[in-house]
Amino acid sequence: xxxxxxxxxxxxxxxxxxxxxxxxxxxxxxxxxxxxxxxxxxxxxxxxxxxxxxxxxxxxxxxxxxxxxxxxxxxxxxxxxxxxxxxxxxxxxxxxxxxxxxxxxxxxxxxxxxxxxxxxxxxxxxxxxxxxxxxxxxxxxxxxxxxxxxxxxxxxxxxxxxxxxxxxxxxxxxxxxxxxxxxxxxxxxxxxxxxxxxxxxxxxxxxxxx
Amino acid sequence: xxxxxxxxxxxxxxxxxxxxxxxxxxxxxxxxxxxxxxxxxxxxxxxxxxxxxxxxxxxxxxxxxxxxxxxxxxxxxxxxxxxxxxxxxxxxxxxxxxxxxxxxxxxxxxxxxxxxxxxxxxxxxxxxxxxxxxxxxxxxxxxxxxxxxxxxxxxxxxxxxxxxxxxxxxxxxxxxxxxxxxxxxxxxxxxxxxxxxxxxxxxxxxxxxx
Numbered sequence: 001x002x003x004x005x006x007x008x009x010x011x012x013x014x015x016x017x018x019x020x021x022x023x024x025x026x027x028x029x030x031x032x033x034x035x036x037x038x039x040x041x042x043x044x045x046x047x048x049x050x051x052x053x054x055x056x057x058x059x060x061x062x063x064x065x066x067x068x069x070x071x072x073x074x075x076x077x078x079x080x081x082x083x084x085x086x087x088x089x090x091x092x093x094x095x096x097x098x099x100x101x102x103x104x105x106x107x108x109x110x111x112x113x114x115x116x117x118x119x120x121x122x123x124x125x126x127x128x129x130x131x132x133x134x135x136x137x138x139x140x141x142x143x144x145x146x147x148x149x150x151x152x153x154x155x156x157x158x159x160x161x162x163x164x165x166x167x168x169x170x171x172x173x174x175x176x177x178x179x180x181x182x183x184x185x186x187x188x189x190x191x192x193x194x195x196x197x198x199x200x201x202x203x204x205x206x207x208x209x210x
Numbered sequence: 211x212x213x214x215x216x217x218x219x220x221x222x223x224x225x226x227x228x229x230x231x232x233x234x235x236x237x238x239x240x241x242x243x244x245x246x247x248x249x250x251x252x253x254x255x256x257x258x259x260x261x262x263x264x265x266x267x268x269x270x271x272x273x274x275x276x277x278x279x280x281x282x283x284x285x286x287x288x289x290x291x292x293x294x295x296x297x298x299x300x301x302x303x304x305x306x307x308x309x310x311x312x313x314x315x316x317x318x319x320x321x322x323x324x325x326x327x328x329x330x331x332x333x334x335x336x337x338x339x340x341x342x343x344x345x346x347x348x349x350x351x352x353x354x355x356x357x358x359x360x361x362x363x364x365x366x367x368x369x370x371x372x373x374x375x376x377x378x379x380x381x382x383x384x385x386x387x388x389x390x391x392x393x394x395x396x397x398x399x400x401x402x403x404x405x406x407x408x409x410x411x412x413x414x415x416x417x418x419x420x
Contacts, residue, residue, distance in 0.1 A: 014231035014388065017258075021224035021361065024255050031257040040250075040261050045234050047241045048227075051250050051259035100389075120389060138393040150389030151231065155362065160395050169408060172398045176412040178224065179310075179330060179360030181399025182392035183348040185370050188382040189391025198379060202386040 001165075003031045004062035004089065006082065007041040007052050010072025014151050015099040016050075019066050022158035025174045026166055034059050036081060044070045044209075056085040061092045064161075069100025069120060069151070071209045076105055077130075083109040095161060097146040099154035106145070107132045115142050120150035121191050122206035136190075152189075155180060211375075213241045214272035214299065216292065217251040217262050220282025224361050225309040226260075229276055232368035235384045236376055244269050246291060254280045254419075266295040271302045274371075279310025279330060279361070281419045286315055287340075293319040305371060307356040309364035316355070317342045325352050330360035331401050332416035346400075362399075365390060 003023050005016050016033075024031045035041050035052035042049050065086070076082050086109040090096045098106050103119045106112050107130035117132040117140055124134040139157045140147045141164075148157030159180070163171035188194035194202065213233050215226045226243075234241045245251050245262035252259050275296070286292050296319040300306045308316050313329045316322050317340035327342045327350055334344040349367045350357045351374075358367030369390070373381035398404035404412070 012231070013227045017223045017227040020258060021222070024257055031255075033258060045241075047234055048230060048243060049261035049263075051261065053259075138391070149391075150387075152365065152388045152390040152392065156393050156395065163395060168396070169405075169411075172396045172404060172408045173411045173415070175394060175396055175399050176401065176404045176408055177360075177415060178362045179399055180362040180394055181348070181359075181403065182362065182394065183366050184385060184390055184392065185366065185373060186378070186382045186385055189385050189389055191386065193391065194382060194386045195379075198382045198386055201379075201383045205383070205387060 001026060001029050001064065002059065002062040003029055003064040003066060004059045005031065005033050005066045005068065006056060006085070007033055007035045007050060008072050008076055008082065009042055010044045011041065011068050011070035012100060012151055013043045013048055013050065015068035015070065015102065015154050016066065018152065018154035019099060019158035021178055022155060022162055022174055023064070025177060026162055032059050032062070044072065056081065060088060062089060063093065064095045065089050065093050065097060067098040067102030067105050069098070069102040073101045073104045077108040086111065093144065095144050095146060097157065097161060099148045099157060100150045103127055103132065103147045104130060111145070115145060116140055117142070117145070117147040118149050119147065122203065211236060211239050211274065212269065212272040213239055213274040213276060214269045215241065215243050215276045215278065216266060216295070217243055217245045217260060218282050218286055218292065219252055220254045221251065221278050221280035222310060222361055223253045223258055223260065225278035225280065225312065225364050226276065228362065228364035229309060229368035231388055232365060232372055232384055233274070235387060236372055242269050242272070254282065266291065270298060272299060273303065274305045275299050275303050275307060277308040277312030277315050279308070279312040283311045283314045287318040296321065303354065305354050305356060307367065307371060309358045309367060310360045313337055313342065313357045314340060321355070325355060326350055327352065327355070327357040328359050329357065332413065
């Protein structure tokens with residue numbers, strides 16, 4: 001099973017490394033990080049590079065597509081090389097998935113027209129403008145399209161997908177293997193739960209990055 | 211604030227990318243991925259490379275040390291270059307931290323002698339043999355030493371550390387920024403919670419990798 005993760009400048013590392021950590025443990029999985037050109041790709045904050053082992057063209061028909069988010073998505077909404085790769089890969093994929101603002105790229109490619117999908121809480125409006133039907137859920141499954149909410153939601157999305165692909169027991173074994181028994185120190189991971197001052201500050205940070 | 215993450219062959223990517231995603235958002239944080247030599251370092255499953263921007267020697271006295279785990283730790287328990295770097299960096303660090311089996315390296319360096327610490331559930335025995343006092347908790351703080359449990363626990367560890375460094379409100383803003391409002395599809399992330407068959411299978415996978 002070939003799982004392709006397209007990288008691009010200013011992607012968010014956890015968006016893809018969370019799901020990679022889960023999906024790489026599926027039977028006969030081969031996760032392939034790809035990009036416009038092979039080589040190192042720099043994250044949103046400039047502090048880390050992941051290596052793309054191959055180009056988009058080298059992996060035209062993966063079984064699973066997983067598009068990470070990041071502020072770099074905004075620069076790709078009209079990037080025909082990326083959008084055409086997504087359209088073609090989606091035609092033959094078994095699963096087409098995204099984390100965080102990765103769904104903006106799926107929407108820009110026309111894959112989410114009228115489809116229920118999620119994204120980071122700060123990008124719901126833009127997702128709707130691009131033709132999708134935004135919903136505030138952690139993981140949204142619509143046929144073969146699975147979208148996850150912001151950044152850390154990729155782990156939940158990937159475990160949900162793992163259960164669809166390999167069954168509950170296999171997915172549970174992966175969850176135990178990565179000891180995913182979360183104990184967040186605060187209960188403020190969504191705007192509805194966060195104190196007002198925290199939500200305002202977080203929104204200001206999001207807006208400043210746009 | 212300089213945050214050093216030492217990489218080595220067969221590290222586990224989520225162990226360090228989870229905390230990186232949190233700690234990179236702290237005020238004036240600079241996260242530096244380092245290794246014996248600069249360049250790409252390959253993860254445990256061979257499917258991903260992260261780039262070390264500098265050598266261990268280039269970053270001798272970081273403010274924060276964060277040691278990720280991975281099966282490659284077993285090859286480093288007698289690696290004097292890594293252990294001496296850890297000892298020297300720990301002498302001057304503000305915080306010395308680990309995720310998963312990263313604590314085995316801290317223990318091998320003599321930093322955890324008689325100190326309460328945690329690790330992946332599959333490595334508790336080895337952590338004790340190396341001189342630490344293993345405890346089954348998600349995050350353990352002992353003075354300036356903070357250890358986290360397996361793989362995904364790095365996110366909880368880093369948010370806890372972020373609150374220590376920058377205060378609760380700042381840490382909450384980071385938690386909201388990465389939308390860390392976990393909804394695991396199963397409640398099986400620790401051996402005590404997992405069905406018996408799942409725990410047995412997960413333990414067999416851990417043992418086969420040793």
